[in-house]
Amino acid sequence: MTLSHLVRDLIRELARHGVRRICLLDGHYENLWFLNEGVDLAYRELRDSDIRILVLQHWEFITEATLETVFPDGFPGIELEHAAVLETSLMMHYYPELVRESLIPDNPPADSGPYDVWPPHREWVPDSGALVSAKAASADKGRLLAEQVGGDIGRALQREFAI
Known part of the structure; x- marks a missing residue:
């Protein structure tokens, strides 16, 4: 609220x-x-x-073609991917000096149900807090995401705001 x-x-x-x-x-x-x-x-x-x-x-805005390039072994879904390969790659592209690669957790995807429950199952979340590994992140993937998504967002703004 x-x-x-x-x-x-x-x-x-x-x-x-x-x-x-x-x-x-x-x-x-x-x-x-x-x-x-x-x-x-x-x-x-x-x-x-x-x-x-x-x-x-x-x-x-991420296209299937971009997802296939960034995730050659398959996209885990945005619910698990949150703050993993996508956003780490963007940080590596934009601010590589802020990424401490040695601290990126390399854990398997979290094993949870497709629902929420209270009290939460704490064991569903790995100790690192990451729901999936970000080890496959790279500056090249970040550049691809920035160019593709940024361009498409720009076109959406032009279309909706007639600029």
Whole structure:
């Protein structure tokens, strides 16, 4: 609820200052519903304005061809892949000096069910906290992702904002 209201307030304030095109780029899967709720709350209040809001998730723009190149042995799915090969590769591309490769965990994929349960099964998450290994990450994969996803996101912004 806090994130939803924060997004609502930010959009209202941007609109109050004359901003008419807003893009929210989600980089954390679990935030998606709260971002959308915040946008919806703001949009209901600003309905009479000419504001246009785009919410997108970078992983939704990754093409099958890029996934096949980055994951030659198969894509484990975004739920497990979160903060593993994709994002580590991007960091290796953009900020290689910040990546401490010796600390990248090399564990098998987490073995959990396709549901959530309380109390949580702590044993489903490896001690490293990583749900799948990021050892296959590379700067070259990061460059490929940046170019393909960045280009496609740019085209989406041009299409939706007519820029």
